[in-house]
Amino acid sequence: MDPSHNLASERSSIESTYELTKYLEYQLKEIKDVYLTYLGPPFNEKDFSPPRPNSTALTLPSAATRLELWHGLENQARLAQNQRAYSILLAAVRELARSTLCPSLKTSLLHFCTGLDGLLGSISALMNSLGYSSPAQAAAGELQFPQRGTGSNRPAPLMSQSLKVEGFWILRELQSWLWRSAKDFNRLKKRLRASSLTRHRYY
Amino acid sequence: IARVIHTHHFNAVCESGLRYSERRSFLYFARNQYERRGSDVTMQCGSLESDASVSWKVNGTDIEAQHQLNGPKLILTQVDLDHNGLYSCFQNPHGERRDTIFLHIGIPPQEPKVTCRSNTYPKGFYCSWHLTHPTYIPSSFEVDVQHNQHSLYVQKDPVHKNRCHVQFPEVFSSSPYKVNVTAVNALGKASATLSFEESAIVKPDPPERVTASPIRLNPRRLEVSWHSPATWPDIDTFPLKYFLRYRPLIHDKWQHVELLDSTSHTITDAYAGKEYIIQIAAKDTEIGTWSDWSVAVHATPWIEDPLPITTTTEVDFPNETKTSPIPSSKAPQKAEPPVGRAARVVTFFSPLLLGMMLLFMW
Numbered sequence: 001m002d003p004s005h006n007l008a009s010e011r012s013s014i015e016s017t018y019e020l021t022k023y024l025e026y027q028l029k030e031i032k033d034v035y036l037t038y039l040g041p042p043f044n045e046k047d048f049s050p051p052r053p054n055s056t057a058l059t060l061p062s063a064a065t066r067l068e069l070w071h072g073l074e075n076q077a078r079l080a081q082n083q084r085a086y087s088i089l090l091a092a093v094r095e096l097a098r099s100t101l102c103p104s105l106k107t108s109l110l111h112f113c114t115g116l117d118g119l120l121g122s123i124s125a126l127m128n129s130l131g132y133s134s135p136a137q138a139a140a141g142e143l144q145f146p147q148r149g150t151g152s153n154r155p156a157p158l159m160s161q162s163l164k165v166e167g168f169w170i171l172r173e174l175q176s177w178l179w180r181s182a183k184d185f186n187r188l189k190k191r192l193r194a195s196s197l198t199r200h201r202y203y
Numbered sequence: 204i205a206r207v208i209h210t211h212h213f214n215a216v217c218e219s220g221l222r223y224s225e226r227r228s229f230l231y232f233a234r235n236q237y238e239r240r241g242s243d244v245t246m247q248c249g250s251l252e253s254d255a256s257v258s259w260k261v262n263g264t265d266i267e268a269q270h271q272l273n274g275p276k277l278i279l280t281q282v283d284l285d286h287n288g289l290y291s292c293f294q295n296p297h298g299e300r301r302d303t304i305f306l307h308i309g310i311p312p313q314e315p316k317v318t319c320r321s322n323t324y325p326k327g328f329y330c331s332w333h334l335t336h337p338t339y340i341p342s343s344f345e346v347d348v349q350h351n352q353h354s355l356y357v358q359k360d361p362v363h364k365n366r367c368h369v370q371f372p373e374v375f376s377s378s379p380y381k382v383n384v385t386a387v388n389a390l391g392k393a394s395a396t397l398s399f400e401e402s403a404i405v406k407p408d409p410p411e412r413v414t415a416s417p418i419r420l421n422p423r424r425l426e427v428s429w430h431s432p433a434t435w436p437d438i439d440t441f442p443l444k445y446f447l448r449y450r451p452l453i454h455d456k457w458q459h460v461e462l463l464d465s466t467s468h469t470i471t472d473a474y475a476g477k478e479y480i481i482q483i484a485a486k487d488t489e490i491g492t493w494s495d496w497s498v499a500v501h502a503t504p505w506i507e508d509p510l511p512i513t514t515t516t517e518v519d520f521p522n523e524t525k526t527s528p529i530p531s532s533k534a535p536q537k538a539e540p541p542v543g544r545a546a547r548v549v550t551f552f553s554p555l556l557l558g559m560m561l562l563f564m565w
Contacts, residue, residue, distance in 0.1 A: 047379075047398050047399075049378070049379045049398070052351075052377075052378065062377070063375040063376075063377065064373045064374065064375050064376040064377065064378070065373055065374060065375060066372075066373050066374075067325055067371070067373070067374050070374060070375075071440065169377070172377045173377050175377070176375050176376070176377040177375075179375060179402060179489055179490060180374075180375040182488070182489045183375075183440075183441070183489060186440075186442065186488070187440055190439065190440075
């Protein structure tokens with residue numbers, strides 16, 4: 001197979017994945033506003049930020065990382081981190097949608113999940129085309145987001161504060177991941193371009 | 204607070220004309236006293252007994268403001284800024300100086316106004332603050348920055364007084380940063396807290412070294428190029444996108460172009476012969492806000508050279524040159540602008556010549 005052709009398709013694949021993250025970021029901003037209004041005060045107040053839950057029931061993958069570490073990530077590790085993060089976050093948002101009683105919000109969240117699923121698929125396809133193995137699809141245990149308790153199917157005013165805080169942080173972390181992914185894919189694109197230049201020298 | 208005060212005294216000696224001599228006196232340990240504007244102030248003369256008799260002077264002269272004396276105490280009522288001064292007390296009857304007090308009238312600080320910005324993303328950010336109302340006495344500021352329940356190291360700016368710098372401990376953080384600035388002076392303190400997310404404060408400096416040039420043989424084009432701001436540390440990994448705006452000098456309406464991953468652009472719809480004003484702004488491709496506009500550059504598209512007149516015409520040649528826009532760039536172009544109506548006089552041969560020149564170009 002012509003290596004330059006492969007590279008071109010990889011680059012357009014990265015580009016479309018990048019565009020997808022931008023689209024989802026925009027969509028999430030809108031859903032988040034509605035969701036915070038649904039949770040009610042103080043969650044819908046400007047600049048409100050509750051303390052991050054450190055309970056074992058909720059282990060959200062953190063997009064935050066030291067700059068040097070992020071810089072030095074190998075392509076495979078970079079993609080794998082993204083894949084793992086969205087697998088967990090997708091399950092979390094699905095659970096959020098399930099326990100939301102407001103019908104329109106529920107629909108929006110479920111619609112958003114299909115977008116997230118698409119992003120996951122895009123990342124997996126990219127990893128395959130680059131010859132990287134995709135481990136995340138296997139571990140069903142990791143994908144299973146713990147049920148948020150039988151008491152979670154309640155209208156927001158009756159939801160426990162800790163459940164509300166969880167919901168807040170799921171969307172918050174997802175927002176950070178979508179922002180980070182855009183930078184990740186941009187970096188990946190540049191690294192592949194650089195490595196293709198060195199590769200072509202030998203042809 | 205002890206201070207050493209250095210004063211000059213000029214003595215004019217009368218009788219045999221005027222003679223000035225300079226006398227320096229060092230006043231050791233004149234203490235500062237800070238009082239609130241509008242309040243009643245009591246100044247104590249050293250540690251003298253309550254039945255001591257003293258006299259007071261302010262800045263070497265008698266006190267004109269309304270005041271009361273009570274043994275070793277001087278009482279001023281409803282003080283204002285004009286009560287500021289160096290007060291000295293002298294024990295009667297011999298007049299020994301017993302104390303010197305530097306009185307400062309002021310007000311306690313109000314909540315400072317704080318802003319933070321990152322123009323060096325992802326390295327760090329800086330915060331600036333100021334007091335909206337003057338306090339008239341020296342104020343200092345304490346700054347504390349929190350992130351994820353940790354206090355971050357804050358570095359004072361070497362040049363700007365009310366500014367400090369903080370490095371980002373990590374990138375892509377979901378947790379907010381909390382900056383607390385406390386203004387403190389001798390009469391009180393006041394705090395302000397600013398809370399923000401990493402992505403919200405990113406604002407690059409404007410693009411630099413913007414140039415705009417005409418393009419030879421293209422009367423409707425201008426070639427614009429620029430550089431990313433020098434303060435942006437990693438343009439490769441954190442690319443910027445740009446916003447270009449341009450308009451003829453004589454028009455009010457701007458035209459806009461947004462550009463991704465490019466530091467040059469060709470304007471193709473410029474009005475022939477018109478001088479343009481062009482500016483660029485920059486923004487991180489993902490987060491934050493647009494920079495301020497760059498310094499404006501001016502340029503005029505290439506204008507065709509007038510060819511010499513080979514046939515006689517009925518057109519009168521004016522003596523003076525009609526003023527026309529002069530391109531400000533260094534592009535190769537005739538220095539002399541076209542001369543009045545002569546510019547419109549086109550000989551029979553010039554289209555052929557132009558055609559031939561174009562052929563050679565390609």
